[in-house]
Amino acid sequence: MTSQKLTGVRDGRYTIREIAAFAGVSTATVSRVVNSSGYVSPETRRTVERVVREYGYSANRSARGLSAGRTGLVGVTVPLIHPAYFSVIIAGVTEALYEQDMRIVLCPTLHEHDREVSLLERLMHGTTDCALLVLPEESSSELRTLMQHGFRFVVVDPRMRIDERVPTVSAAHSAGANQATTHLLELGHRRIAVITGPEGWMATDERLRGHRAALASAGALPNGALVVESNFEVEGGRAAAAQLLDLAEPPTAIFAFNDQLAIGAMQAALERGMRVPEELSIVGFDDTAEAQIVTPRLTTVHQPLAEIGRMGVSLLTRLLENQRLEALHVELETKLVKRGSTAPPRVLA
Amino acid sequence: MTSQKLTGVRDGRYTIREIAAFAGVSTATVSRVVNSSGYVSPETRRTVERVVREYGYSANRSARGLSAGRTGLVGVTVPLIHPAYFSVIIAGVTEALYEQDMRIVLCPTLHEHDREVSLLERLMHGTTDCALLVLPEESSSELRTLMQHGFRFVVVDPRMRIDERVPTVSAAHSAGANQATTHLLELGHRRIAVITGPEGWMATDERLRGHRAALASAGALPNGALVVESNFEVEGGRAAAAQLLDLAEPPTAIFAFNDQLAIGAMQAALERGMRVPEELSIVGFDDTAEAQIVTPRLTTVHQPLAEIGRMGVSLLTRLLENQRLEALHVELETKLVKRGSTAPPRVLA
């Protein structure tokens, strides 16, 4: 018997009824102990805790989910899993959930919008208690509808500007972009190009805003020809940079709106035999692991991605506890990390 | 009413009883339809399916889990989430599971062994139906014990050599390493160093075996000084390469046992002003995204990581269906991808 208990493993795992019998109390009392709810005398509590430990009991999540309506499972939707950007956020989310004894149910949406919506609905009743939507495809009104129907979720890194009442976590896009552009200006650059993400995305719009503000406060003129839209991927960055470098008056610096684009830009420069940073400075955004392994290392705006994930969980747990979320929108600080891909422009005095 | 149905969202989602009532059948029939089990006439099936669609019904997973003993949830343990290596496997797993209408419950073990074990136990009753262990810390005997107690799991990329009866999926380490070394030999290299992973890991041992076989069949002599053990991380690769390059007779090529190590080796070479591949050829293993963004691009052994994940799921589903797993151990092919980090040695004629 002892050995069986000690392994903690048994074919049909112990039920609350068995534990109750072993401890000489009712199932309700065991439930109260393991959930720290209701009245239990210290003495009884100790006894039950001992038995629980001894037999390695933990509640069947399905049963709890059915009975109490909470499963301890949190759905996380994410467009893709493997890009560093997402996987770091997911890592942060998972760790934070783990600390709360909750588990993450991962749902890649693979850019299929329909799938995302129905998924969410499906997810939210009977499977998970709540959800974390990373860079969701849903429109603001769709999210509103879901909220009104009692779905509880937090949006991490909203793609579009969404309804005020939806809790969100994001990075300080504008401030980060401002720092990046200011850095380039301080180095002496005046022809600074940007490679943006898709138009309409918050990340694009906000970063553009920060960039323009930096230009303005330095008295530099914005130049439409130096702004090219892309898609946040390496290939896109390469193409955009190629286009920029072919300009009659090419830029001396490029601020790419994420690291992938920046890496693409580095490749484009390399292909034309230009040296980075001597002939072209490049700044990225995100500070994913890639930024540190390219040559030269990429100067980039650091986003606390894991922290963003953790913060999402934090909002979510408060949402579950029905606390009024005073801070419905959290914006986490970004920070410019200066590395080897930026330098003063060569042409300047 | 119509509008409510069409949104598919309702406060308290529909139960099987309601759907049964709407369709004018019993709950059993609805259950049979949605689970494709038992006898249902085509006509009845159609009716029920229509109602199900109309009201957006899908079974409450907790209830199903409790009643039928299967939750449709698969636990996946993984040491860490964000390294590209793992996140690509996870992506493969998640997609494959999605296609089976199953969901993935992610559990990072963070290298905490205790945590992994207890996690597994906890996971496997009441939460998930089965598990996929990626690079598990467990010893063979621990895994055996779990198996004997009815836990169902598949090991993906076993860390150590484990019990025969545990189903596993892995890459063809040995063959891949053989290809890598052969490639270097064919280029004319004779002093080929390797930077390995931790000793005792299957990945290390098998790759070493393949490497040695390649040397042997080319009649080259193995040289103990040219084998240095490391930890699969960039920093380790840099240190190991530094050590190798300081040798009286340094190698003309380095075969690093993963891309991280290879990148570290590239950095070490760069730091000493050595040019890759002119003065030093470098080969990696894994072919993660990083391999394509370093300069020069890394010649490396491609592992079909996403496919490895999918295959894990495939074994798992067969395990669940109680099919005898004829192929208990699947080894997926690896392939050398020649890129810019390898070239003939300079010193040779």
Next chain:
DNA sequence: AGACCGTATGTAAACGCTAACCTATCGTTT
């Protein structure tokens, strides 16, 4: 002393689903 409250614990009814068991109908075989 009776009323009342706070504490402690037990009893049992859900929760939504599946599956075992039952009944009924309709060929088809003997």
Next chain:
DNA sequence: AAACGATAGGTTAGCGTTTACATACGGTCT
């Protein structure tokens, strides 16, 4: 014509929890 198997579909007992409700036992206050 009886027997049987295949098909169709209803009834209902759990699955393991939680929690509302009931009960019981001191104290404390009036």
